[in-house]
Amino acid sequence: MPRDFDAVVVGAGFAGLYMLYRLRALGLRVRVFEAGGGVGGTWYWNRYPGARCDVESLDYSYAFSEELQQEWEWTERYASQPEILRYLEHVAERFDLLRDVQLETRVLAAHFDDARNAWQIETDRGLVAATYCIMATGPLSCALTPAIPGHEEFRGATHHTGRWPHAGVDFRGLRVGLVGTGSSGVQAIPLIAREAADLTVFQRTATYAVPGHNAPLSPEYQRDVKQRYRAFRTIGRQKHLGFGADYPTAGDLGSATGSAERAARYQEYWERGGLHFMGAFVDLMLDAQVNETAAEFVRGKIGGVVADAAVAERLSPRQVIGCKRLCVDTGYYETFNRENVHLVDVGRTPITSFTERGLRVGDTEYVFDAVVFATGFDAMTGALDRIDIRGRAGQALKEKWSAGPRTYLGLGIAGFPNFFVVVGPGSPSVISNMVPAIEQHVDWIADCIAHLRSRGFRRIEATPEAEDAWVAHVNEMASFTLFPTCNSWYLGANVPGKPRVFMPYLSFPLYAAKCAEVVANGYEGFALG
Numbered sequence: 001m002p003r004d005f006d007a008v009v010v011g012a013g014f015a016g017l018y019m020l021y022r023l024r025a026l027g028l029r030v031r032v033f034e035a036g037g038g039v040g041g042t043w044y045w046n047r048y049p050g051a052r053c054d055v056e057s058l059d060y061s062y063a064f065s066e067e068l069q070q071e072w073e074w075t076e077r078y079a080s081q082p083e084i085l086r087y088l089e090h091v092a093e094r095f096d097l098l099r100d101v102q103l104e105t106r107v108l109a110a111h112f113d114d115a116r117n118a119w120q121i122e123t124d125r126g127l128v129a130a131t132y133c134i135m136a137t138g139p140l141s142c143a144l145t146p147a148i149p150g151h152e153e154f155r156g157a158t159h160h161t162g163r164w165p166h167a168g169v170d171f172r173g174l175r176v177g178l179v180g181t182g183s184s185g186v187q188a189i190p191l192i193a194r195e196a197a198d199l200t201v202f203q204r205t206a207t208y209a210v211p212g213h214n215a216p217l218s219p220e221y222q223r224d225v226k227q228r229y230r231a232f233r234t235i236g237r238q239k240h241l242g243f244g245a246d247y248p249t250a251g252d253l254g255s256a257t258g259s260a261e262r263a264a265r266y267q268e269y270w271e272r273g274g275l276h277f278m279g280a281f282v283d284l285m286l287d288a289q290v291n292e293t294a295a296e297f298v299r300g301k302i303g304g305v306v307a308d309a310a311v312a313e314r315l316s317p318r319q320v321i322g323c324k325r326l327c328v329d330t331g332y333y334e335t336f337n338r339e340n341v342h343l344v345d346v347g348r349t350p351i352t353s354f355t356e357r358g359l360r361v362g363d364t365e366y367v368f369d370a371v372v373f374a375t376g377f378d379a380m381t382g383a384l385d386r387i388d389i390r391g392r393a394g395q396a397l398k399e400k401w402s403a404g405p406r407t408y409l410g411l412g413i414a415g416f417p418n419f420f421v422v423v424g425p426g427s428p429s430v431i432s433n434m435v436p437a438i439e440q441h442v443d444w445i446a447d448c449i450a451h452l453r454s455r456g457f458r459r460i461e462a463t464p465e466a467e468d469a470w471v472a473h474v475n476e477m478a479s480f481t482l483f484p485t486c487n488s489w490y491l492g493a494n495v496p497g498k499p500r501v502f503m504p505y506l507s508f509p510l511y512a513a514k515c516a517e518v519v520a521n522g523y524e525g526f527a528l529g
């Protein structure tokens, strides 16, 4: 079979679009395959009411083009889904990317042909061959609906937040059930509550939500940032989460701070809003006692907002704060003061089944016109697991990863030559501001391919030794922290049967430095041939 492309990229979100831009600039023939009917990835699929970013827009955007970052005007501190989608569509148009993106095409398989040193990529529209195969399939793109018996019996509508109908959903006058209180549920609940006749929230684990204090972006502030955008980005990338240049980071320990001063600090960070809250002390995710002081502070806020003390108590989380991703909210807890909103605990008694009319929990039937699943994703590995990926000697990636994902730097995989993953397991990815994490990965991959081509190498592959050492290091980093203490999707704990392994690498700057060092040492840990 002839080689159709130098590179195939799977996915047209932030990662796939920028990958195409970089590879095309190197002169490669590239094809992007995207299952969706448009570009945008996350922001194409997640159209539920209230969907917006939780990293501020001035940070959560591409830095690769000075013109682009100067031209684009964000309207809010945290942009809404329609605005981010418009931005990504603008990027695709502005850089003439669409002509190499094939939409509505799902990649089903990618097999490495050793003799021809090529990837054979099977889509639902045919087969192509390419030298490089790059997975930009997204760490949170594989929506997860729990297997609740009797789904087919339910006469009402069901929707998943991550696969929201393009026409929107009119909840007016409807009795709505909503399952899940992670970031998606926390964003959707206040808006659905305002529209629906009645909303019942099924909560398995109470969640910590910190107000985002979302507001229109002042033109003065935006102008100010744009005047120093390059420095703003550089400082942001030096922070552990890859953003927040304008927010000084506390460098002190909660354990060495008195309780009154600690409470004042939490209040200050609460007012700052959003994910910054976890930066109040450097040992918040290291010391369980300090973490509990922050958790208690947030529980106090919940008690102060929710009028019914019993409801406030049920909404008050008990796990380590920050262990599951912190939610950033607009009026989440306040929503439970509305008369048309009800909270049902399904932590001890899970949802038993669907009925014709709604959901059953134990002996109680709840009647609904529509049920919303805000139940999350098979994160980091889900999209890759759903493609039949085979490396050298026909080794299946799914099999290789049966005890948990194994990568070198999250970028490369031993046994899978000329195969790259953007923001894959073993990289900071979901634990950081993802746009700079994506840019750093894409730049690394593009530079690597340019290096191979300029030196006449035809193949690159992570060595098993480098991969083993990296997997151990990723685990070791997590083991110093409180992250392994709860059932989070970072650990795969939301997917029945998924191996419990902490998947992201903690610390964006340390990671980026390591990637640069690997290059400086002649692609240390990779075999080039």
Ligand code: FAD
Residues within 6 Å of the ligand: 010, 011, 012, 013, 014, 015, 016, 033, 034, 035, 036, 040, 041, 042, 043, 044, 046, 051, 052, 053, 054, 055, 060, 105, 106, 107, 108, 136, 137, 138, 139, 140, 141, 162, 184, 383, 386, 387, 422, 423, 432, 433, 434, 435, 438
């Ligand atoms: P995606 O945007 O997920 O794109 C991957 C694409 O690959 C998808 O369009 C998918 O259809 C396609 N694809 C997958 N498999 C196949 C296949 N087999 N064949 C063809 N196509 C395929 N991160 C932040 O840092 N800050 C935020 O504020 C933030 N907010 C978020 C809000 C929501 C609601 C969600 C779900 C996630 C959020 N994230 C946030 C994480 C977000 O996923 C990333 O920031 C970023 O958008 C990921 O871009 P990506 O290109 O890597 O993946």
Ligand code: NAP
Residues within 6 Å of the ligand: 052, 053, 054, 055, 140, 146, 161, 179, 180, 181, 182, 183, 184, 185, 187, 202, 203, 204, 205, 325, 328, 346, 350, 351, 374, 375, 376, 377, 430, 487, 489, 494
């Ligand atoms: P999530 O964080 O995994 O939350 C899923 C929710 O559904 C959890 O409350 C979970 O309970 C619950 N759930 C799952 N299965 C259930 C079942 N069978 N019965 C009852 N409850 C069930 O998913 P998400 O809210 O979609 O968010 C995923 C990630 O996407 C976020 O962490 C974030 O990284 C990103 N995101 C960001 C934003 C933003 O603010 N910008 C918005 C949305 C998503 P348990 O906790 O008990 O598992």
